[in-house]
Amino acid sequence: MDLQNDAVSKPISVIACISLALLYVVTLYAPTFLLRLPPPSSFTNFMIRRFLCAIVSTTLSLFITPLILPVQTRDLKYIFGVYGLRVDHMWQALVLPLALTSLMYAGSLLLKSLQLFDFWRQHAFFGGGLSFDSFKCAATSFIDWLSAISSNVMTWRNYIVGPLTEELVFRACMIPILLCGGFKPYNTMVLGPIFFSLAHLNHFMEIYTKQNYIIKKAAMIIGLQLGYTVLFGSYASFLFIRTGHLAAPLVAHVYCNFMGLPVLHSQRSGIVTIASIIGFLGFLWLLFPMTGPELYNDRIDNCSCWQ
Structure with missing residues:
Protein backbone atom coordinates (compact mmCIF):
# COMPACT_ATOMS: atom_id res chain seq x y z
CA MET A 1 0.00 0.00 0.00
CA ASP A 2 1.87 3.05 -1.24
CA LEU A 3 -0.94 5.60 -1.06
CA GLN A 4 -0.13 8.98 0.41
CA ASN A 5 -1.26 9.93 3.87
CA ASP A 6 -3.44 13.03 4.24
CA ALA A 7 -4.64 12.60 0.65
CA VAL A 8 -8.15 12.42 2.09
CA SER A 9 -9.31 14.60 4.97
CA LYS A 10 -10.01 12.88 8.27
CA PRO A 11 -13.71 13.85 8.36
CA ILE A 12 -14.20 12.55 4.82
CA SER A 13 -12.44 9.28 5.64
CA VAL A 14 -14.60 8.75 8.74
CA ILE A 15 -17.81 9.59 6.88
CA ALA A 16 -16.79 7.26 4.06
CA CYS A 17 -16.19 4.37 6.48
CA ILE A 18 -19.49 4.96 8.26
CA SER A 19 -21.23 5.01 4.88
CA LEU A 20 -19.62 1.73 3.84
CA ALA A 21 -20.64 0.13 7.14
CA LEU A 22 -24.22 1.36 6.73
CA LEU A 23 -24.26 0.18 3.13
CA TYR A 24 -23.23 -3.30 4.25
CA VAL A 25 -25.94 -3.51 6.92
CA VAL A 26 -28.78 -1.74 5.11
CA THR A 27 -28.35 -3.88 2.01
CA LEU A 28 -29.01 -6.98 4.12
CA TYR A 29 -32.50 -5.67 4.83
CA ALA A 30 -33.14 -4.17 1.41
CA PRO A 31 -35.20 -7.10 0.05
CA THR A 32 -37.71 -6.80 2.89
CA PHE A 33 -37.87 -3.09 3.67
CA LEU A 34 -36.94 -1.48 0.34
CA LEU A 35 -37.91 -3.96 -2.35
CA ARG A 36 -40.91 -5.23 -0.36
CA LEU A 37 -40.23 -8.82 -1.34
CA PRO A 38 -42.22 -11.53 0.43
CA PRO A 39 -40.51 -13.33 3.31
CA PRO A 40 -38.33 -16.30 2.31
CA SER A 41 -40.03 -19.67 2.43
CA SER A 42 -37.25 -21.26 4.49
CA PHE A 43 -34.23 -20.40 6.58
CA THR A 44 -31.94 -21.60 3.80
CA ASN A 45 -33.60 -19.26 1.31
CA PHE A 46 -33.36 -16.46 3.86
CA MET A 47 -29.60 -16.98 4.21
CA ILE A 48 -29.09 -17.26 0.46
CA ARG A 49 -30.88 -13.94 0.05
CA ARG A 50 -28.54 -12.43 2.64
CA PHE A 51 -25.53 -13.90 0.88
CA LEU A 52 -26.57 -12.16 -2.32
CA CYS A 53 -27.13 -8.88 -0.47
CA ALA A 54 -23.70 -9.10 1.18
CA ILE A 55 -22.07 -9.80 -2.17
CA VAL A 56 -23.84 -6.83 -3.77
CA SER A 57 -22.85 -4.40 -0.99
CA THR A 58 -19.27 -5.68 -1.00
CA THR A 59 -19.01 -5.27 -4.76
CA LEU A 60 -20.34 -1.71 -4.50
CA SER A 61 -17.80 -0.93 -1.77
CA LEU A 62 -14.96 -2.23 -3.92
CA PHE A 63 -16.04 0.07 -6.76
CA ILE A 64 -16.66 3.10 -4.51
CA THR A 65 -13.39 2.95 -2.57
CA PRO A 66 -11.07 3.85 -5.51
CA LEU A 67 -13.22 6.94 -6.08
CA ILE A 68 -12.40 8.08 -2.54
CA LEU A 69 -8.74 7.12 -2.52
CA PRO A 70 -6.11 9.09 -4.48
CA VAL A 71 -5.86 6.37 -7.11
CA GLN A 72 -4.56 7.83 -10.36
CA THR A 73 -4.44 4.62 -12.35
CA ARG A 74 -6.86 2.04 -13.65
CA ASP A 75 -4.32 -0.73 -13.37
CA LEU A 76 -6.24 -3.56 -11.70
CA LYS A 77 -3.07 -5.07 -10.26
CA TYR A 78 -2.34 -1.82 -8.44
CA ILE A 79 -5.91 -1.50 -7.16
CA PHE A 80 -5.96 -5.12 -6.04
CA GLY A 81 -2.67 -4.45 -4.25
CA VAL A 82 -4.30 -1.60 -2.33
CA TYR A 83 -7.00 -4.06 -1.27
CA GLY A 84 -4.36 -6.60 -0.25
CA LEU A 85 -5.54 -9.01 -2.94
CA ARG A 86 -2.23 -10.55 -3.95
CA VAL A 87 -0.90 -13.96 -4.93
CA ASP A 88 2.72 -13.34 -3.97
CA HIS A 89 3.86 -14.50 -0.52
CA MET A 90 0.60 -16.43 -0.26
CA GLY A 107 -6.06 -24.52 25.67
CA SER A 108 -8.94 -25.20 23.29
CA LEU A 109 -6.77 -27.37 21.04
CA LEU A 110 -5.44 -29.34 24.00
CA LEU A 111 -8.95 -29.90 25.35
CA LYS A 112 -10.17 -31.12 21.96
CA SER A 113 -7.15 -33.41 21.72
CA LEU A 114 -7.92 -34.92 25.13
CA GLN A 115 -11.53 -35.46 24.13
CA LEU A 116 -10.44 -37.12 20.89
CA PHE A 117 -8.00 -39.33 22.78
CA ASP A 118 -10.76 -40.42 25.16
CA PHE A 119 -12.97 -41.27 22.21
CA TRP A 120 -10.32 -43.44 20.60
CA ARG A 121 -9.46 -45.09 23.91
CA GLN A 122 -13.08 -46.00 24.59
CA HIS A 123 -13.41 -47.32 21.07
CA ALA A 124 -10.30 -49.45 21.55
CA PHE A 125 -11.45 -51.00 24.82
CA PHE A 126 -15.15 -51.39 24.07
CA GLY A 127 -15.21 -51.62 20.30
CA GLY A 128 -12.84 -54.49 19.71
CA GLY A 129 -9.58 -52.59 19.33
CA LEU A 130 -8.22 -50.28 16.67
CA SER A 131 -8.64 -52.59 13.70
CA PHE A 132 -8.69 -51.71 10.02
CA ASP A 133 -12.48 -51.75 10.12
CA SER A 134 -12.50 -49.22 12.95
CA PHE A 135 -10.28 -46.85 10.99
CA LYS A 136 -12.47 -47.37 7.93
CA CYS A 137 -15.55 -46.59 10.00
CA ALA A 138 -13.92 -43.46 11.40
CA ALA A 139 -12.93 -42.31 7.90
CA THR A 140 -16.47 -42.88 6.65
CA SER A 141 -17.89 -40.92 9.56
CA PHE A 142 -15.47 -38.07 8.87
CA ILE A 143 -16.46 -37.96 5.19
CA ASP A 144 -20.14 -37.96 6.15
CA TRP A 145 -19.45 -35.10 8.57
CA THR A 165 -17.29 -9.99 2.54
CA GLU A 166 -16.51 -8.52 5.96
CA GLU A 167 -12.75 -8.56 5.39
CA LEU A 168 -13.15 -6.99 1.96
CA VAL A 169 -15.30 -4.15 3.29
CA PHE A 170 -13.93 -3.54 6.79
CA ARG A 171 -10.27 -4.23 6.11
CA ALA A 172 -9.53 -3.99 2.38
CA CYS A 173 -11.70 -0.90 1.80
CA MET A 174 -11.78 0.94 5.11
CA ILE A 175 -8.18 0.68 6.27
CA PRO A 176 -6.70 2.33 3.13
CA ILE A 177 -9.30 5.09 3.46
CA LEU A 178 -8.39 5.73 7.11
CA LEU A 179 -4.66 5.64 6.40
CA CYS A 180 -5.08 8.08 3.53
CA GLY A 181 -7.12 10.23 5.89
CA GLY A 182 -4.01 10.77 7.97
CA PHE A 183 -4.79 8.36 10.79
CA LYS A 184 -1.78 6.59 12.23
CA PRO A 185 -1.66 2.80 11.86
CA TYR A 186 -2.39 2.14 15.53
CA ASN A 187 -5.24 4.65 15.54
CA THR A 188 -6.62 2.87 12.50
CA MET A 189 -6.43 -0.46 14.34
CA VAL A 190 -8.70 1.02 17.01
CA LEU A 191 -11.01 3.10 14.83
CA GLY A 192 -11.62 0.49 12.13
CA PRO A 193 -13.03 -2.15 14.52
CA ILE A 194 -15.53 0.40 15.83
CA PHE A 195 -17.13 0.54 12.39
CA PHE A 196 -16.86 -3.25 12.27
CA SER A 197 -18.71 -3.60 15.58
CA LEU A 198 -21.37 -1.05 14.62
CA ALA A 199 -22.20 -3.22 11.64
CA HIS A 200 -23.18 -5.96 14.10
CA LEU A 201 -25.65 -3.84 16.07
CA ASN A 202 -28.44 -5.15 13.88
CA HIS A 203 -28.09 -8.43 15.78
CA PHE A 204 -29.59 -6.68 18.83
CA MET A 205 -33.01 -6.31 17.23
CA GLU A 206 -32.83 -9.83 15.82
CA ILE A 207 -32.10 -11.33 19.24
CA TYR A 208 -34.63 -9.09 20.98
CA THR A 209 -37.50 -9.66 18.55
CA LYS A 210 -36.94 -13.19 17.25
CA GLN A 211 -35.67 -14.90 20.40
CA ASN A 212 -37.97 -13.02 22.80
CA TYR A 213 -35.17 -11.94 25.12
CA ILE A 214 -35.73 -9.05 27.49
CA ILE A 215 -33.85 -5.89 26.58
CA LYS A 216 -31.33 -6.30 29.42
CA LYS A 217 -30.42 -9.84 28.44
CA ALA A 218 -30.25 -8.97 24.74
CA ALA A 219 -28.02 -5.98 25.56
CA MET A 220 -25.68 -8.18 27.61
CA ILE A 221 -25.39 -10.74 24.82
CA ILE A 222 -24.77 -8.11 22.16
CA GLY A 223 -22.37 -6.25 24.46
CA LEU A 224 -20.26 -9.39 24.82
CA GLN A 225 -20.37 -10.00 21.08
CA LEU A 226 -19.42 -6.40 20.31
CA GLY A 227 -16.53 -6.54 22.77
CA TYR A 228 -15.19 -9.67 21.12
CA THR A 229 -15.81 -8.11 17.70
CA VAL A 230 -13.76 -5.03 18.59
CA LEU A 231 -10.89 -7.17 19.89
CA PHE A 232 -10.86 -9.38 16.84
CA GLY A 233 -11.30 -6.40 14.52
CA SER A 234 -8.22 -4.76 16.04
CA TYR A 235 -6.24 -7.95 15.56
CA ALA A 236 -7.45 -8.39 11.98
CA SER A 237 -6.61 -4.76 11.21
CA PHE A 238 -3.18 -5.29 12.75
CA LEU A 239 -2.60 -8.29 10.48
CA PHE A 240 -3.74 -6.41 7.39
CA ILE A 241 -1.61 -3.34 8.06
CA ARG A 242 1.47 -5.32 9.04
CA THR A 243 1.33 -7.79 6.15
CA LEU A 261 -14.17 -18.23 22.10
CA PRO A 262 -10.87 -19.60 23.47
CA VAL A 263 -11.09 -22.04 26.37
CA LEU A 264 -9.18 -20.50 29.27
CA HIS A 265 -10.05 -23.02 31.98
CA SER A 266 -11.40 -26.53 32.20
CA GLN A 267 -12.51 -28.42 35.29
CA ARG A 268 -11.35 -31.58 33.60
CA SER A 269 -7.64 -30.82 33.69
CA GLY A 270 -5.49 -28.01 35.00
CA ILE A 271 -3.11 -28.55 32.12
CA VAL A 272 -5.64 -26.85 29.85
CA THR A 273 -5.26 -23.64 31.86
CA ILE A 274 -1.48 -23.94 31.73
CA ALA A 275 -1.62 -24.47 27.96
CA SER A 276 -3.83 -21.38 27.61
CA ILE A 277 -1.36 -19.24 29.56
CA ILE A 278 1.65 -20.55 27.64
CA GLY A 279 -0.18 -20.04 24.35
CA PHE A 280 -1.13 -16.47 25.25
CA LEU A 281 2.45 -15.63 26.26
CA GLY A 282 3.73 -17.22 23.06
CA PHE A 283 1.23 -15.18 21.07
CA LEU A 284 2.48 -11.93 22.62
CA TRP A 285 6.11 -12.94 22.12
CA LEU A 286 5.68 -13.83 18.44
CA LEU A 287 3.09 -11.18 17.53
CA PHE A 288 5.54 -8.80 15.87
CA PRO A 289 8.18 -11.27 14.62
CA MET A 290 5.59 -13.39 12.79
CA THR A 291 3.90 -10.36 11.23
CA GLY A 292 7.02 -8.55 10.08
CA PRO A 293 6.30 -6.76 6.77
CA GLU A 294 9.54 -8.12 5.30
CA LEU A 295 8.09 -11.65 5.49
CA TYR A 296 5.17 -10.75 3.24
CA ASN A 297 6.62 -8.18 0.84
CA ASP A 298 9.60 -7.87 -1.47
CA ARG A 299 9.85 -4.18 -0.60
CA ILE A 300 8.98 -2.41 2.63
CA ASP A 301 10.17 1.09 1.71
CA ASN A 302 7.05 1.94 -0.30
CA CYS A 303 4.62 2.26 2.60
CA SER A 304 4.95 4.57 5.59
CA CYS A 305 3.01 2.03 7.69
CA TRP A 306 6.08 -0.19 7.74
CA GLN A 307 8.69 2.45 8.47
Whole structure:
Protein backbone atom coordinates (compact mmCIF):
# COMPACT_ATOMS: atom_id res chain seq x y z
CA MET A 1 0.00 0.00 0.00
CA ASP A 2 1.87 3.05 -1.24
CA LEU A 3 -0.94 5.60 -1.06
CA GLN A 4 -0.13 8.98 0.41
CA ASN A 5 -1.26 9.93 3.87
CA ASP A 6 -3.44 13.03 4.24
CA ALA A 7 -4.64 12.60 0.65
CA VAL A 8 -8.15 12.42 2.09
CA SER A 9 -9.31 14.60 4.97
CA LYS A 10 -10.01 12.88 8.27
CA PRO A 11 -13.71 13.85 8.36
CA ILE A 12 -14.20 12.55 4.82
CA SER A 13 -12.44 9.28 5.64
CA VAL A 14 -14.60 8.75 8.74
CA ILE A 15 -17.81 9.59 6.88
CA ALA A 16 -16.79 7.26 4.06
CA CYS A 17 -16.19 4.37 6.48
CA ILE A 18 -19.49 4.96 8.26
CA SER A 19 -21.23 5.01 4.88
CA LEU A 20 -19.62 1.73 3.84
CA ALA A 21 -20.64 0.13 7.14
CA LEU A 22 -24.22 1.36 6.73
CA LEU A 23 -24.26 0.18 3.13
CA TYR A 24 -23.23 -3.30 4.25
CA VAL A 25 -25.94 -3.51 6.92
CA VAL A 26 -28.78 -1.74 5.11
CA THR A 27 -28.35 -3.88 2.01
CA LEU A 28 -29.01 -6.98 4.12
CA TYR A 29 -32.50 -5.67 4.83
CA ALA A 30 -33.14 -4.17 1.41
CA PRO A 31 -35.20 -7.10 0.05
CA THR A 32 -37.71 -6.80 2.89
CA PHE A 33 -37.87 -3.09 3.67
CA LEU A 34 -36.94 -1.48 0.34
CA LEU A 35 -37.91 -3.96 -2.35
CA ARG A 36 -40.91 -5.23 -0.36
CA LEU A 37 -40.23 -8.82 -1.34
CA PRO A 38 -42.22 -11.53 0.43
CA PRO A 39 -40.51 -13.33 3.31
CA PRO A 40 -38.33 -16.30 2.31
CA SER A 41 -40.03 -19.67 2.43
CA SER A 42 -37.25 -21.26 4.49
CA PHE A 43 -34.23 -20.40 6.58
CA THR A 44 -31.94 -21.60 3.80
CA ASN A 45 -33.60 -19.26 1.31
CA PHE A 46 -33.36 -16.46 3.86
CA MET A 47 -29.60 -16.98 4.21
CA ILE A 48 -29.09 -17.26 0.46
CA ARG A 49 -30.88 -13.94 0.05
CA ARG A 50 -28.54 -12.43 2.64
CA PHE A 51 -25.53 -13.90 0.88
CA LEU A 52 -26.57 -12.16 -2.32
CA CYS A 53 -27.13 -8.88 -0.47
CA ALA A 54 -23.70 -9.10 1.18
CA ILE A 55 -22.07 -9.80 -2.17
CA VAL A 56 -23.84 -6.83 -3.77
CA SER A 57 -22.85 -4.40 -0.99
CA THR A 58 -19.27 -5.68 -1.00
CA THR A 59 -19.01 -5.27 -4.76
CA LEU A 60 -20.34 -1.71 -4.50
CA SER A 61 -17.80 -0.93 -1.77
CA LEU A 62 -14.96 -2.23 -3.92
CA PHE A 63 -16.04 0.07 -6.76
CA ILE A 64 -16.66 3.10 -4.51
CA THR A 65 -13.39 2.95 -2.57
CA PRO A 66 -11.07 3.85 -5.51
CA LEU A 67 -13.22 6.94 -6.08
CA ILE A 68 -12.40 8.08 -2.54
CA LEU A 69 -8.74 7.12 -2.52
CA PRO A 70 -6.11 9.09 -4.48
CA VAL A 71 -5.86 6.37 -7.11
CA GLN A 72 -4.56 7.83 -10.36
CA THR A 73 -4.44 4.62 -12.35
CA ARG A 74 -6.86 2.04 -13.65
CA ASP A 75 -4.32 -0.73 -13.37
CA LEU A 76 -6.24 -3.56 -11.70
CA LYS A 77 -3.07 -5.07 -10.26
CA TYR A 78 -2.34 -1.82 -8.44
CA ILE A 79 -5.91 -1.50 -7.16
CA PHE A 80 -5.96 -5.12 -6.04
CA GLY A 81 -2.67 -4.45 -4.25
CA VAL A 82 -4.30 -1.60 -2.33
CA TYR A 83 -7.00 -4.06 -1.27
CA GLY A 84 -4.36 -6.60 -0.25
CA LEU A 85 -5.54 -9.01 -2.94
CA ARG A 86 -2.23 -10.55 -3.95
CA VAL A 87 -0.90 -13.96 -4.93
CA ASP A 88 2.72 -13.34 -3.97
CA HIS A 89 3.86 -14.50 -0.52
CA MET A 90 0.60 -16.43 -0.26
CA TRP A 91 1.90 -19.29 1.86
CA GLN A 92 3.33 -16.85 4.41
CA ALA A 93 0.03 -14.96 4.54
CA LEU A 94 -1.89 -18.18 5.15
CA VAL A 95 0.41 -20.24 7.37
CA LEU A 96 2.06 -17.69 9.66
CA PRO A 97 -1.09 -15.81 10.80
CA LEU A 98 -2.89 -19.14 11.23
CA ALA A 99 -0.08 -20.48 13.41
CA LEU A 100 0.02 -17.23 15.39
CA THR A 101 -3.73 -17.22 15.95
CA SER A 102 -3.64 -20.88 16.98
CA LEU A 103 -1.50 -19.95 19.97
CA MET A 104 -4.49 -18.12 21.43
CA TYR A 105 -6.38 -21.40 21.23
CA ALA A 106 -3.71 -23.58 22.83
CA GLY A 107 -6.06 -24.52 25.67
CA SER A 108 -8.94 -25.20 23.29
CA LEU A 109 -6.77 -27.37 21.04
CA LEU A 110 -5.44 -29.34 24.00
CA LEU A 111 -8.95 -29.90 25.35
CA LYS A 112 -10.17 -31.12 21.96
CA SER A 113 -7.15 -33.41 21.72
CA LEU A 114 -7.92 -34.92 25.13
CA GLN A 115 -11.53 -35.46 24.13
CA LEU A 116 -10.44 -37.12 20.89
CA PHE A 117 -8.00 -39.33 22.78
CA ASP A 118 -10.76 -40.42 25.16
CA PHE A 119 -12.97 -41.27 22.21
CA TRP A 120 -10.32 -43.44 20.60
CA ARG A 121 -9.46 -45.09 23.91
CA GLN A 122 -13.08 -46.00 24.59
CA HIS A 123 -13.41 -47.32 21.07
CA ALA A 124 -10.30 -49.45 21.55
CA PHE A 125 -11.45 -51.00 24.82
CA PHE A 126 -15.15 -51.39 24.07
CA GLY A 127 -15.21 -51.62 20.30
CA GLY A 128 -12.84 -54.49 19.71
CA GLY A 129 -9.58 -52.59 19.33
CA LEU A 130 -8.22 -50.28 16.67
CA SER A 131 -8.64 -52.59 13.70
CA PHE A 132 -8.69 -51.71 10.02
CA ASP A 133 -12.48 -51.75 10.12
CA SER A 134 -12.50 -49.22 12.95
CA PHE A 135 -10.28 -46.85 10.99
CA LYS A 136 -12.47 -47.37 7.93
CA CYS A 137 -15.55 -46.59 10.00
CA ALA A 138 -13.92 -43.46 11.40
CA ALA A 139 -12.93 -42.31 7.90
CA THR A 140 -16.47 -42.88 6.65
CA SER A 141 -17.89 -40.92 9.56
CA PHE A 142 -15.47 -38.07 8.87
CA ILE A 143 -16.46 -37.96 5.19
CA ASP A 144 -20.14 -37.96 6.15
CA TRP A 145 -19.45 -35.10 8.57
CA LEU A 146 -17.70 -33.09 5.86
CA SER A 147 -20.58 -33.70 3.49
CA ALA A 148 -23.09 -32.59 6.11
CA ILE A 149 -21.34 -29.34 7.01
CA SER A 150 -20.60 -28.46 3.38
CA SER A 151 -24.31 -28.54 2.63
CA ASN A 152 -25.15 -26.56 5.77
CA VAL A 153 -26.00 -22.95 4.98
CA MET A 154 -24.48 -21.77 8.28
CA THR A 155 -21.15 -23.25 7.23
CA TRP A 156 -21.18 -21.03 4.16
CA ARG A 157 -22.14 -18.06 6.30
CA ASN A 158 -19.54 -18.53 9.05
CA TYR A 159 -16.57 -19.72 7.02
CA ILE A 160 -16.96 -18.33 3.50
CA VAL A 161 -19.43 -15.54 2.75
CA GLY A 162 -19.28 -13.78 6.13
CA PRO A 163 -15.49 -13.63 6.56
CA LEU A 164 -14.81 -12.86 2.90
CA THR A 165 -17.29 -9.99 2.54
CA GLU A 166 -16.51 -8.52 5.96
CA GLU A 167 -12.75 -8.56 5.39
CA LEU A 168 -13.15 -6.99 1.96
CA VAL A 169 -15.30 -4.15 3.29
CA PHE A 170 -13.93 -3.54 6.79
CA ARG A 171 -10.27 -4.23 6.11
CA ALA A 172 -9.53 -3.99 2.38
CA CYS A 173 -11.70 -0.90 1.80
CA MET A 174 -11.78 0.94 5.11
CA ILE A 175 -8.18 0.68 6.27
CA PRO A 176 -6.70 2.33 3.13
CA ILE A 177 -9.30 5.09 3.46
CA LEU A 178 -8.39 5.73 7.11
CA LEU A 179 -4.66 5.64 6.40
CA CYS A 180 -5.08 8.08 3.53
CA GLY A 181 -7.12 10.23 5.89
CA GLY A 182 -4.01 10.77 7.97
CA PHE A 183 -4.79 8.36 10.79
CA LYS A 184 -1.78 6.59 12.23
CA PRO A 185 -1.66 2.80 11.86
CA TYR A 186 -2.39 2.14 15.53
CA ASN A 187 -5.24 4.65 15.54
CA THR A 188 -6.62 2.87 12.50
CA MET A 189 -6.43 -0.46 14.34
CA VAL A 190 -8.70 1.02 17.01
CA LEU A 191 -11.01 3.10 14.83
CA GLY A 192 -11.62 0.49 12.13
CA PRO A 193 -13.03 -2.15 14.52
CA ILE A 194 -15.53 0.40 15.83
CA PHE A 195 -17.13 0.54 12.39
CA PHE A 196 -16.86 -3.25 12.27
CA SER A 197 -18.71 -3.60 15.58
CA LEU A 198 -21.37 -1.05 14.62
CA ALA A 199 -22.20 -3.22 11.64
CA HIS A 200 -23.18 -5.96 14.10
CA LEU A 201 -25.65 -3.84 16.07
CA ASN A 202 -28.44 -5.15 13.88
CA HIS A 203 -28.09 -8.43 15.78
CA PHE A 204 -29.59 -6.68 18.83
CA MET A 205 -33.01 -6.31 17.23
CA GLU A 206 -32.83 -9.83 15.82
CA ILE A 207 -32.10 -11.33 19.24
CA TYR A 208 -34.63 -9.09 20.98
CA THR A 209 -37.50 -9.66 18.55
CA LYS A 210 -36.94 -13.19 17.25
CA GLN A 211 -35.67 -14.90 20.40
CA ASN A 212 -37.97 -13.02 22.80
CA TYR A 213 -35.17 -11.94 25.12
CA ILE A 214 -35.73 -9.05 27.49
CA ILE A 215 -33.85 -5.89 26.58
CA LYS A 216 -31.33 -6.30 29.42
CA LYS A 217 -30.42 -9.84 28.44
CA ALA A 218 -30.25 -8.97 24.74
CA ALA A 219 -28.02 -5.98 25.56
CA MET A 220 -25.68 -8.18 27.61
CA ILE A 221 -25.39 -10.74 24.82
CA ILE A 222 -24.77 -8.11 22.16
CA GLY A 223 -22.37 -6.25 24.46
CA LEU A 224 -20.26 -9.39 24.82
CA GLN A 225 -20.37 -10.00 21.08
CA LEU A 226 -19.42 -6.40 20.31
CA GLY A 227 -16.53 -6.54 22.77
CA TYR A 228 -15.19 -9.67 21.12
CA THR A 229 -15.81 -8.11 17.70
CA VAL A 230 -13.76 -5.03 18.59
CA LEU A 231 -10.89 -7.17 19.89
CA PHE A 232 -10.86 -9.38 16.84
CA GLY A 233 -11.30 -6.40 14.52
CA SER A 234 -8.22 -4.76 16.04
CA TYR A 235 -6.24 -7.95 15.56
CA ALA A 236 -7.45 -8.39 11.98
CA SER A 237 -6.61 -4.76 11.21
CA PHE A 238 -3.18 -5.29 12.75
CA LEU A 239 -2.60 -8.29 10.48
CA PHE A 240 -3.74 -6.41 7.39
CA ILE A 241 -1.61 -3.34 8.06
CA ARG A 242 1.47 -5.32 9.04
CA THR A 243 1.33 -7.79 6.15
CA GLY A 244 -0.42 -5.80 3.42
CA HIS A 245 -2.10 -9.10 2.55
CA LEU A 246 -5.85 -9.66 2.90
CA ALA A 247 -5.31 -13.41 3.20
CA ALA A 248 -3.77 -12.89 6.65
CA PRO A 249 -6.86 -11.48 8.44
CA LEU A 250 -9.13 -13.66 6.31
CA VAL A 251 -7.59 -16.94 7.45
CA ALA A 252 -7.60 -15.69 11.06
CA HIS A 253 -11.27 -14.73 10.71
CA VAL A 254 -12.28 -18.15 9.42
CA TYR A 255 -10.24 -19.92 12.10
CA CYS A 256 -11.71 -17.84 14.94
CA ASN A 257 -15.23 -18.45 13.64
CA PHE A 258 -14.51 -22.17 13.61
CA MET A 259 -12.98 -22.29 17.09
CA GLY A 260 -15.28 -19.81 18.84
CA LEU A 261 -14.17 -18.23 22.10
CA PRO A 262 -10.87 -19.60 23.47
CA VAL A 263 -11.09 -22.04 26.37
CA LEU A 264 -9.18 -20.50 29.27
CA HIS A 265 -10.05 -23.02 31.98
CA SER A 266 -11.40 -26.53 32.20
CA GLN A 267 -12.51 -28.42 35.29
CA ARG A 268 -11.35 -31.58 33.60
CA SER A 269 -7.64 -30.82 33.69
CA GLY A 270 -5.49 -28.01 35.00
CA ILE A 271 -3.11 -28.55 32.12
CA VAL A 272 -5.64 -26.85 29.85
CA THR A 273 -5.26 -23.64 31.86
CA ILE A 274 -1.48 -23.94 31.73
CA ALA A 275 -1.62 -24.47 27.96
CA SER A 276 -3.83 -21.38 27.61
CA ILE A 277 -1.36 -19.24 29.56
CA ILE A 278 1.65 -20.55 27.64
CA GLY A 279 -0.18 -20.04 24.35
CA PHE A 280 -1.13 -16.47 25.25
CA LEU A 281 2.45 -15.63 26.26
CA GLY A 282 3.73 -17.22 23.06
CA PHE A 283 1.23 -15.18 21.07
CA LEU A 284 2.48 -11.93 22.62
CA TRP A 285 6.11 -12.94 22.12
CA LEU A 286 5.68 -13.83 18.44
CA LEU A 287 3.09 -11.18 17.53
CA PHE A 288 5.54 -8.80 15.87
CA PRO A 289 8.18 -11.27 14.62
CA MET A 290 5.59 -13.39 12.79
CA THR A 291 3.90 -10.36 11.23
CA GLY A 292 7.02 -8.55 10.08
CA PRO A 293 6.30 -6.76 6.77
CA GLU A 294 9.54 -8.12 5.30
CA LEU A 295 8.09 -11.65 5.49
CA TYR A 296 5.17 -10.75 3.24
CA ASN A 297 6.62 -8.18 0.84
CA ASP A 298 9.60 -7.87 -1.47
CA ARG A 299 9.85 -4.18 -0.60
CA ILE A 300 8.98 -2.41 2.63
CA ASP A 301 10.17 1.09 1.71
CA ASN A 302 7.05 1.94 -0.30
CA CYS A 303 4.62 2.26 2.60
CA SER A 304 4.95 4.57 5.59
CA CYS A 305 3.01 2.03 7.69
CA TRP A 306 6.08 -0.19 7.74
CA GLN A 307 8.69 2.45 8.47
